[in-house]
Amino acid sequence: MDAVTSLPFAWAFLSLFVIVMLRSNATYWAGRGLSAGGRKSKLQKYLNSPSFARAESFIARWGAPAVSVSFLTIGVQTAVNLAAGLGRMPLRRYIPATVVGAIAWAFIYATIGLAAFDAALAAAAGSPLALMLLILVIAAAAVGVHLLKVSRRRKLDREALAACPVMGHEPAGNTQPQL
Numbered sequence: 365m366d367a368v369t370s371l372p373f374a375w376a377f378l379s380l381f382v383i384v385m386l387r388s389n390a391t392y393w394a395g396r397g398l399s400a401g402g403r404k405s406k407l408q409k410y411l412n413s414p415s416f417a418r419a420e421s422f423i424a425r426w427g428a429p430a431v432s433v434s435f436l437t438i439g440v441q442t443a444v445n446l447a448a449g450l451g452r453m454p455l456r457r458y459i460p461a462t463v464v465g466a467i468a469w470a471f472i473y474a475t476i477g478l479a480a481f482d483a484a485l486a487a488a489a490g491s492p493l494a495l496m497l498l499i500l501v502i503a504a505a506a507v508g509v510h511l512l513k514v515s516r517r518r519k520l521d522r523e524a525l526a527a528c529p530v531m532g533h534e535p536a537g538n539t540q541p542q543l
Contacts, residue, residue, distance in 0.1 A: 395449020
C-alpha cells in the first residue's frame, strides 16, 4: 500500500481505483456463481422460495446505495458485494454503484489514507455533537433523494396522464364522455 500511495496522486488514484474495481467485481461474480450453483443443488428449494425472491427484489431495488456506502467501511465491503452477487443485483445498478464507491475509496486512500480516515471516524464517534451532525446530514441526504424521486415520478405521472387521449384533461363543465 505504501508503494501505491507514494506515487503521484493521479497514478495512485488510478491504481487504487482499478484494484478495488477488480476486487469488488470478482466478489460480486463469486456471489453470482454461488447463487447459480446453489440453484442446482439441495439449496434450490431455499433459493427459489418466495422469501428469497423478495430478498432478491429488495437487493435489486435498494442494494445500490448499500454497495456504494460499503466502500467507506472496513470489513463490510466484501460481504455487501458478495450479497449483491448472491441476490443477483442487476448489473445496470451494480456497476454504477461500484464505480461511485470505488472512486470514493480510491480518493480516500490516495489522499488521507486509512489512518486519517479512521481518526476522523473516531473523532465523530467520540463527539456526540459531531455524530449527531453526521447522522443528520446522512438523513437529510436520504430524504432529499427520496423527495427528488417522488417529485420526478409525479411529474412523469402528470405528463403521462396529460398525453393519454382517454384520461386527458377536459374542461371542468364538460362531464359527458366524448364519442
